[in-house]
Amino acid sequence: MSRSAHPAGPRYADVHTEGHYSPPPADLNALDEKIWSRTVRRDEDGVATVAGLPVTRLAEEFGTPAYFLDEADFRARCRAWTDAFGKDADVFYAGKAFLSRAVVHWLKEEGLNLDVCSGGELATALDAGMPPERIALHGNNKSVHEIERAVSAGVGRIVLDSFQEMVRVAHIGQRLGRVQPVQIRVTVGVEAHTHEFIATAHEDQKFGIALADGQAAEAVRRALRLDGIELIGIHSHIGSQIFDMAGFEVSARRVVELLAAVRDEHGVELPEIDLGGGLGIAYTPEDDPREPHEIAKSLTAIVTRECESAGLRTPRISVEPGRAIVGPTAFTLYEVGTVKPLPGLRTYVSVDGGMSDNIRTALYDAEYSVALVSRRSDAEPMLSRVVGKHCESGDIVVRDAFLPADLAPGDLIAVPATGAYCRSMASNYNHALRPPVVAVKDGGARVIVRRETEEDLLRLDVG
Ligand SMILES: Cc1ncc(COP(=O)(O)O)c(C=O)c1O
Numbered sequence: 001m002s003r004s005a006h007p008a009g010p011r012y013a014d015v016h017t018e019g020h021y022s023p024p025p026a027d028l029n030a031l032d033e034k035i036w037s038r039t040v041r042r043d044e045d046g047v048a049t050v051a052g053l054p055v056t057r058l059a060e061e062f063g064t065p066a067y068f069l070d071e072a073d074f075r076a077r078c079r080a081w082t083d084a085f086g087k088d089a090d091v092f093y094a095g096k097a098f099l100s101r102a103v104v105h106w107l108k109e110e111g112l113n114l115d116v117c118s119g120g121e122l123a124t125a126l127d128a129g130m131p132p133e134r135i136a137l138h139g140n141n142k143s144v145h146e147i148e149r150a151v152s153a154g155v156g157r158i159v160l161d162s163f164q165e166m167v168r169v170a171h172i173g174q175r176l177g178r179v180q181p182v183q184i185r186v187t188v189g190v191e192a193h194t195h196e197f198i199a200t201a202h203e204d205q206k207f208g209i210a211l212a213d214g215q216a217a218e219a220v221r222r223a224l225r226l227d228g229i230e231l232i233g234i235h236s237h238i239g240s241q242i243f244d245m246a247g248f249e250v251s252a253r254r255v256v257e258l259l260a261a262v263r264d265e266h267g268v269e270l271p272e273i274d275l276g277g278g279l280g281i282a283y284t285p286e287d288d289p290r291e292p293h294e295i296a297k298s299l300t301a302i303v304t305r306e307c308e309s310a311g312l313r314t315p316r317i318s319v320e321p322g323r324a325i326v327g328p329t330a331f332t333l334y335e336v337g338t339v340k341p342l343p344g345l346r347t348y349v350s351v352d353g354g355m356s357d358n359i360r361t362a363l364y365d366a367e368y369s370v371a372l373v374s375r376r377s378d379a380e381p382m383l384s385r386v387v388g389k390h391c392e393s394g395d396i397v398v399r400d401a402f403l404p405a406d407l408a409p410g411d412l413i414a415v416p417a418t419g420a421y422c423r424s425m426a427s428n429y430n431h432a433l434r435p436p437v438v439a440v441k442d443g444g445a446r447v448i449v450r451r452e453t454e455e456d457l458l459r460l461d462v463g
């Protein structure tokens with residue numbers, strides 16, 4: 001194939017002939033509302049704004065790289081979930097996606113509950129005043145200390161992940177003179193269509209107790225006999241970034257089957273089921289996420305139908321969306337440093353962050369979008385790879401994307417849909433300073449998690 005030696009990398013026509021890439025968007029300046037948070041626009045000068053604030057001003061005030069989180073969008077998504085599921089269900093925001101004290105305040109105000117999976121997340125929730133009865137504690141290896149803190153704080157539920165943990169929690173409950181409400185996390189044997197590392201309902205993995213071979217039924221048997229815990233329900237989480245509802249439906253059906261078996265064996269109707277989180281969001285225009293009301297409708301319908309046919313009272317349903325709430329509400333703003341054209345291949349665009357603020361591309365081959373946001377450009381599309389500044393060739397933020405061919409050092413580019421699992425999975429690799437999270441709302445911006453400093457790093461290093 002002949003390739004034109006474009007100084008800034010290949011032209012669309014070249015790569016398109018190879019057929020490896022989706023075509024570039026018709027307008028590189030467009031900010032697709034499916035991917036960007038709801039208040040993102042481009043102003044008349046071509047600068048992107050969020051909550052009415054130009055990104056150029058935000059970069060000056062807060063520096064780059066930085067995450068900008070659209071508070072109004074976050075709250076709207078919380079409400080969409082609670083409205084969709086209604087009063088007879090509970091929405092637990094999965095704090096692992098991103099948690100800070102400000103987020104806890106928003107959740108409290110919007111009537112959501114909170115799923116935490118570590119002592120650190122629990123401490124953040126309690127410190128910010130989340131009522132303990134609205135907290136659920138997860139984790140496949142909760143420490144004794146974490147369990148003690150949760151039980152003595154009076155968390156609403158602990159989700160038991162193993163037989164050993166069941167005994168641990170029961171003993172701690174007895175020692176502290178409490179009866180801790182618990183659910184049992186089961187693996188339902190569903191192959192969720194997502195990356196292997198984020199699928200959690202097949203049996204060959206660390207989470208949960210398998211329904212297969214009667215393991216889960218045995219767990220229920222033991223839990224019902226133990227003092228110090230009260231079994232209130234069954235929990236299933238099949239994975240993350242899932243679009244196909246079929247996996248959730250199979251999971252709901254199998255959990256209801258277990259409830260029926262428990263009723264038949266023990267004469268007990270467990271009052272709750274939790275179907276976990278895992279709903280996918282749009283990272284690129286090709287992704288087509290389901291809306292909360294569609295999800296609620298289909299999950300509620302399947303649980304109700306299965307319960308009716310088993311002659312069970314419909315249990316109270318809960319769900320644990322993390323990514324679907326916070327993911328689309330934030331973007332990461334970077335400054336372009338080195339631009340390295342490789343004629344006939346692509347152009348490497350280096351930014352001032354990388355795998356330390358977004359590990360998802362390296363870890364899961366995740367796909368992201370990117371746009372030039374500090375100005376409009378009518379230059380032609382240039383096949384680009386957005387890379388970070390770390391000492392790894394796998395330090396890729398956006399593997400394949402089109403940016404305008406006149407992109408230059410000093411331009412600002414933004415990667416949307418980085419609200420979930422980016423700051424929360426950020427690292428200090430190469431002694432990078434983890435970026436701040438800045439909440440923006442109605443023309444105002446405030447830091448909710450500050451940027452790390454070299455002093456922070458040096459303070460940890462005690463010589
Ligand atoms: C038990 C549990 N609940 C909820 C979630 C949240 O998942 P997501 O952010 O995909 O909604 C996770 C993470 O996958 C999880 O492990």
Ligand SMILES: N[C@@H](CCCC[NH3+])C(=O)O
Binds near residue numbers: 241421
């Ligand atoms: N951290 C993962 C998802 C795992 C969620 C927690 N069980 C991601 O970024 O997609």
